[in-house]
Amino acid sequence: MQPSPGVTPGSPYLPARSERQVKAATAVPSRRRLSLKKGLSYGWVFGPLALLAIWSLGSALDWIDPRILPAPWVAVTTGATLAAEGRLVPNILVSAERVGSGLFFGILAGVLLALFAGLTRLGGYLIDGVVQLKRALPIYALIPFFTLWFGIGEGMKIAVIAVAAFYPVYLQTHNALRGIDLRYVELAENLRLSYRDFLRHIVLPGVLPGFLLGLRFSVMTAWLTVIIVEQTNATRGIGYMVNLAVSYAQTDVMLVGLVLYAFLGVASDCVIRLLQRGLLSWQRTLAS
Amino acid sequence: MMKGALIAALFGMVTVSAQAAETLPLDAPIPDTVPPGTVLRIGGLHDLELKLSGEADKLPFKLEFVNISAGPPTINAFHAKALDVGFSNDVPAIQAMWLGLDVRIIAVRLRKDPETPAFQFGIAPKAHIASLADLRGKKIAFSPGQAQGSVVLRTLKQYGIRRDEVELVELPSNGNSYLNALAANLVDAAPLTLIPIKRYAENYAKDGGKVLPPFGIKDNPLILWVRAETLTDPAKAAAIKLYLRAWARSTAWIAAHLDQWIDVWYVKDQGVPAEDGRFIETQLGHPDIPQDWTNVIRDEQETIDFMAQETGRKPFDAAKLFDRRFETVSGAAFSAVPH
Numbered sequence: 082m083q084p085s086p087g088v089t090p091g092s093p094y095l096p097a098r099s100e101r102q103v104k105a106a107t108a109v110p111s112r113r114r115l116s117l118k119k120g121l122s123y124g125w126v127f128g129p130l131a132l133l134a135i136w137s138l139g140s141a142l143d144w145i146d147p148r149i150l151p152a153p154w155v156a157v158t159t160g161a162t163l164a165a166e167g168r169l170v171p172n173i174l175v176s177a178e179r180v181g182s183g184l185f186f187g188i189l190a191g192v193l194l195a196l197f198a199g200l201t202r203l204g205g206y207l208i209d210g211v212v213q214l215k216r217a218l219p220i221y222a223l224i225p226f227f228t229l230w231f232g233i234g235e236g237m238k239i240a241v242i243a244v245a246a247f248y249p250v251y252l253q254t255h256n257a258l259r260g261i262d263l264r265y266v267e268l269a270e271n272l273r274l275s276y277r278d279f280l281r282h283i284v285l286p287g288v289l290p291g292f293l294l295g296l297r298f299s300v301m302t303a304w305l306t307v308i309i310v311e312q313t314n315a316t317r318g319i320g321y322m323v324n325l326a327v328s329y330a331q332t333d334v335m336l337v338g339l340v341l342y343a344f345l346g347v348a349s350d351c352v353i354r355l356l357q358r359g360l361l362s363w364q365r366t367l368a369s
Numbered sequence: 370m371m372k373g374a375l376i377a378a379l380f381g382m383v384t385v386s387a388q389a390a391e392t393l394p395l396d397a398p399i400p401d402t403v404p405p406g407t408v409l410r411i412g413g414l415h416d417l418e419l420k421l422s423g424e425a426d427k428l429p430f431k432l433e434f435v436n437i438s439a440g441p442p443t444i445n446a447f448h449a450k451a452l453d454v455g456f457s458n459d460v461p462a463i464q465a466m467w468l469g470l471d472v473r474i475i476a477v478r479l480r481k482d483p484e485t486p487a488f489q490f491g492i493a494p495k496a497h498i499a500s501l502a503d504l505r506g507k508k509i510a511f512s513p514g515q516a517q518g519s520v521v522l523r524t525l526k527q528y529g530i531r532r533d534e535v536e537l538v539e540l541p542s543n544g545n546s547y548l549n550a551l552a553a554n555l556v557d558a559a560p561l562t563l564i565p566i567k568r569y570a571e572n573y574a575k576d577g578g579k580v581l582p583p584f585g586i587k588d589n590p591l592i593l594w595v596r597a598e599t600l601t602d603p604a605k606a607a608a609i610k611l612y613l614r615a616w617a618r619s620t621a622w623i624a625a626h627l628d629q630w631i632d633v634w635y636v637k638d639q640g641v642p643a644e645d646g647r648f649i650e651t652q653l654g655h656p657d658i659p660q661d662w663t664n665v666i667r668d669e670q671e672t673i674d675f676m677a678q679e680t681g682r683k684p685f686d687a688a689k690l691f692d693r694r695f696e697t698v699s700g701a702a703f704s705a706v707p708h
């Protein structure tokens with residue numbers, strides 16, 4: 082029998098077989114995906130949006146007592162009024178300046194001390210224990226003492242923020258440093274790397290993820306601390322604005338402060354996440 | 370001094386103010402000349418009232434205003450030597466003496482109409498209290514170191530209620546903490562002052578919350594007070610004398626220009642409606658700065674004895690708390706300005 086095009090013996094099985102072969106090629110090794118599916122780039126906004134929706138709905142339907150929590154649009158209208166009266170932006174700038182100065186000193190000290198404590202035995206003995214001890218003290222309890230030591234002016238405010246911002250950076254950097262895989266260190270030794278090259282090629286990439294994580298915590302902490310320090314002798318700043326609103330029982334202004342804090346916190350966190358993405362582009366992790 | 374030096378050495382950031390060359394005894398006359406370079410740090414934001422009344426430019430020394438006026442922060446700032454003149458009611462000064470801080474009252478502000486005191490009792494929605502006589506057996510917010518505490522104790526005494534017949538819930542009064550405690554039924558009654566009175570009545574009347582009418586207890590006086598040590602510096606003492614006059618005159622000026630004051634301070638600076646500003650000024654009452662402290666000291670002795678007995682402290686002579694070298698300074702300046 083001459084094979085005619087399209088009609089070969091067993092041809093009815095061919096497609097079936099080839100399908101099976103395709104399946105076999107892909108499925109038989111049975112490689113199950115353990116990492117997460119590719120994420121949406123702004124997927125994290127879903128949670129906050131859902132919360133906002135519930136809040137709006139609750140306020141619109143009168144389920145939420147406005148004396149306890151004003152409606153979300155109150156934050157917008159009051160915020161617009163405050164901005165128009167020139168009360169909002171100057172206060173934000175003052176607080177941002179305090180946060181910025183505090184962060185600068187806190188991060189600088191955190192990195193330097195973490196490196197000293199992580200890279201030298203002496204530093205470890207001297208620094209780490211003190212830091213761990215001091216970590217147990219609430220910042221609120223420190224303020225009366227900082228008032229005694231630094232007074233009630235800007236110096237005290239910046240010092241408190243700096244101390245609060247110091248810990249996360251120190252802890253995460255130090256932790257990352259001490260967690261660098263010994264194999265890399267041995268590799269550096271075998272390659273006869275100079276200490277400078279060791280710092281540059283092993284230590285720097287090793288601590289960077291930890292440092293950046295610490296930075297994210299530090300920035301948030303700095304914003305949280307500014308409201309506390311602005312309770313003491315402040316005449317400007319978001320914390321002052323909120324405290325003033327508290328003393329006049331202006332719930333709407335208090336809410337503006339709260340929303341503002343959330344916004345500033347998230348915005349500065351986003352900036353650091355961008356930084357993270359840029360600096361750690363070599364990382365391939367579960368989240369990427 | 371040892372401790373200060375040690376801390377300064379440790380932190381290298383503390384500026385230790387230069388010691389005055391001479392010290393002024395606490396019974397010597399107050400000098401009249403203020404040496405150049407003198408700085409006075411004042412608690413409370415009185416810069417605007419001094420500016421508005423035109424007093425600020427007349428002072429031949431530098432004033433720094435510090436936004437601290439409640440009792441506990443004032444005591445902290447005194448400890449830190451970050452403040453020269455505090456502004457509060459009289460209870461924190463008594464408390465400071467008990468805490469070992471040697472302080473002096475240098476000016477007193479009373480009110481012309483003592484029948485409308487700054488404090489009124491707020492009643493929680495679920496408390497079932499119709500009048501103050503019903504306080505027996507109830508939970509009452511109590512802050513021992515603040516005027517609120519003395520108001521509670523004096524009220525109980527006036528109505529013949531013993532301390533063990535009520536439950537005193539220790540709660541510092543800051544911002545609107547008493548308003549919130551009432552709204553949440555955490556306490557049955559709490560002394561409210563200024564804006565929380567208005568806000569509580571507005572917001573919680575529909576739930577059954579109410580504010581009882583004034584109850585015939587005299588307000589605590591507002592005072593200007595200093596550390597005794599500050600008065601041993603002749604430069605500061607001389608500056609304080611001049612400041613007291615400026616303060617008294619600007620207080621009189623404000624009483625005479627209340628509408629302008631409400632607009633500039635409450636509306637423009639503090640961002641509250643004019644009616645809130647007017648409410649606060651009404652609660653504070655028309656000022657009276659006395660030239661004779663005899664009655665003030667007698668009342669203060671009563672407050673000290675009473676607080677001592679109720680809080681287990683040792684009573685002391687009220688005269689110790691007043692520096693009578695300043696007795697006529699503010700009063701005379703006040704009465705010289707129409708108000």
